[in-house]
Structures are given as C-alpha cells and as structure tokens.
Amino acid sequence: VDKFPGYVRNENYKQLTEQDVDHFKTILGNNGLIYGNEDDLFPFNTDWMHKFRGKSQLVLKPKTTQQVSDIMRYCNDQKLAVVPQGGNTGLVGGSVPVFDEVVLSLQGMNKIRGFDNVSGILTADAGCVLEVLDNWLGEKGYMMPLDLGAKGSCHIGGNIATNAGGLRLLRYGSLHGTVLGLEVVLPDGTILDNMSTLRKDNTGYDLKQLFIGSEGTIGVITGVSILTPHKPKAVNVALLGLNSFEDVQKAFKQSRIELSEILSAFEFWDTNALQMFKKHATPKDVMEKEYPFYVLIETSGSNKDHDDEKLTTYLENMMVDGVAEDGVVAQDETQIRGLWSLREGFTEALGKEPAVYKYDISMPVPKLYECVEDMRQHLRDGGVFGQPDSPVTDVVAYGHVGDGNLHLNIAASRLESRVSALIEPYLFEWVANHQGSISAEHGLGVAKNEFLGYSKSPVMIKMMKTMKNMLDPNAIMNPYKYLPSSP
C-alpha cells in the first residue's frame, strides 16, 4: 500500500538528476549504488510491514565513514533529502522514503572495529547485523546487551537510531546506558568522532545521547562503541500459565523478590497472541492446556545449581499460592530456543495477517491490560469488532511486563479509515491519561509523529524542533517524520 495520506512533497528539495547520480558514482563507484531499477529498489522503498512505500530512485551504499561524509556534504549543498536505512525492520515507517528521498543504506558498513576482552567493550561499524555481533561475541564468552525478534536483519546502528529496547532491557538496561560512544556524520558532512570507550566521562554535554533514538533525523550513525556483558554460564527459561493479569503482576512482583539478581526477562502474552501464533506456525514445548495469560521467565546466572534451586522454589511457591495454574521449565538449549521463538514469533505471525494496527505503549504495569480490555470494548461499541463480518478480527496483546511495555495489535481483514478513526487518538488519550508513553520502544517515524503532544509538552517539542533546525538547517534528513508537522 502507498500509505502516506495527506503528505505533500516539500518542493524545497531538489529532484534527483543524472548529474547527481554521476557525482555519487565518483564517491562510491558504479557498484556502490542502485539507480532506477524498480525491482532492485523495491526492498529499500518498502517497510517490513509492507504498510509504507516510498518512490526513491536511488540507494547509496557507502563502505566508509568518509564516503558517508562526502555524500551528506553533497546532499546538503544540493538540498537532496536523505533517508538513512539500516536493516529496514523498523515498525513505524521511519526507514523508508515518503517521496523520492535518496536512501542511504548502511549495509556495506559491516566491519567489527575492535574488542577489549577485559572490559567487554565492542567497537563496530553501524551496519553490523545485531545477530552477527552477538554470535561473534558469543565465541569470546560475551553477548550483546540487547536482543530482539528482528536480530537476524536489524543493524546495531538502526537499533541505536531507534533506541530499541527488546528482550534483555530488564537486565542490562537501555542503550542510553550501554552505548559508550558514537561516530556520527552530521547533515553537513561533518564527522563527529565521539567513539569513547570510557564508562566514566563527565566532560561537557553528553552529545551521543542526542543521537540515541533520533531516528535518522539529525545525523547518520556510522560507528558504535558499546559495553557488552559476559554470556551467562547458566540460563533457565520457564513458562507459566495464569488465569488473570492480576496473577501476572503477582508473579512479576514475586519474581523480583525471589529471583532478584538472576532474573533476566519477564515477558507476557495473552491467549489471543498464542492463537495468532498457532494460526501461522506450530509452537513447540507449550503446555497442553490453554490459559488466558502466559509469562516467560528467564534467569541468567553463573551457578546452575544455585539458579535451578531458586527457580524451582519460585515456581513451587507460584503453584502453591495459586498464582500460576501450570508451569514448564525448558530442559535443554533446544527447548529454551523453542520457548523464546514463540515469544519472538508474535510480531512475525501478525505480519502475515491482511492488516494490523500496531501500537507499542508503556504505562504503569497495573494499567497495562485494562488498556487492552478497554480497546476491545471500544471497538465493539464502535461496531467494527465482534460480529462475523467485522473488519477487526482480533485484539492481541504481548509485551515486556518487566518494563511496563505493551504491544497492542489490532488485526483486521483490511485497513479501513473508520477503524483507525476509532483507535486514534482514542488510544493515545487513554495512554496520556494514565501517565504512559504513546511509543515505548518502536519510535515515532510517520506512524506516531503527529501525536507526540500526547507524550511531550509544548516546551519540549519546541526545544526538539530548535535542536533539529540547528543540526539540520536544510531539513534534508528523514523529512516528514519524527516531529509533528504543525508549528
């Protein structure tokens, strides 16, 4: 679907010419770009969900920071708009052009620059695929501090540009803490070398933080320095079946008390998410009986006997106290992977539905599922859900309970404006009224930018726009996205 309704091309941007393409060839050579061929351009013009599609005629594939700098300087001088692109797995339409912006793909910048085996600090090009880095570190006894379902395709640069959270945030914290340094090419081509490998450095403004979560709007991240944890010697994964979200919260609260320092993930999903997975794939190692809610608990530690004992006691307590109805513990690496692939498979399963309205919100944990139930009722009341011919086919919830983060997905047989009009801004108002955020980890892109006011004050938005204007006065970077279009 071409889905950029109401967008008008900003005619301040230059239209690409043959001379521009020839200039880029002098920087990258003939093989460093894709030009004009619709089939070859298609994967760069279309997002992961196939919801947003741009019309770029040119993809540039630099291999060095200097080439990125030369490209940006030229684009800035010529007022050519640019979209930085990593693995193109983003879920808010931020990684694809809206019109004819030049795509700057980081695919070719995929070298590991160095690794300090004592401190666990990795330096790498921004285009390295997350899973490749994780596997490379694994051989050295380390791992990446973040993990997500898109790990096989997403880039570390894209992760940082979106400030991706994912499955390990509960234990290892956000990228605002683990990223130690960045190399960024600014819109005018200036190379900002902030590739610090220091854990402590209180000298001046912490500039790298500006780029973490900036979604390609103020600079191209080309290099990354990141603190990586030791790979745990003992990992356990357990799955619990529960009757209510009240019980999910009790299980979470108790896990923090009893599993404390070895708790590394606490994920939940509802039965609708499981049914959605089953519709498109076969889950492995899931308990036979079905329950309204499930939680996946992971522990990571250094002493298997100690961890096993703690987990067993915790699970026994959950059953005796009537919090959990059933529980299984993965017996080996294959079963651990089976349970994780179920949790990671929901996004993919939903991606196979004809249409999905995706929301990624955060709020105080006790309110999380109330939001889902309220949305189901709201859609029923609005006449679009609950009848055999309703456009909405299901409302599916899963997420990172430990982080107060809910992925709310409204599956539909087709996209319809009366459905979106019922959801937005209703959901954003609900979230704002409950002190939540309209985008917990996926970012703003084109999907949420106009609703930023539900999560940030006018003073904050004004300051963001001032910063954007200062760093990108020609507004060439990832236009039409991230910040609201209204003044």
Ligand code: FAD
């Ligand atoms: P892209 O999609 O290519 O780009 C995303 C944004 O970053 C765009 O605005 C782009 O312009 C910008 N960008 C990319 N690279 C650079 C760069 N080098 N410099 C400057 N800007 C850049 N997110 C979570 O937070 N947690 C999850 O658990 C999670 N699970 C996911 C599971 C699946 C199956 C999928 C498909 C996505 C999931 N995501 C999740 C979404 C997440 O935002 C992305 O997967 C990932 O962080 C984006 O990385 P990418 O390299 O694909 O970036």
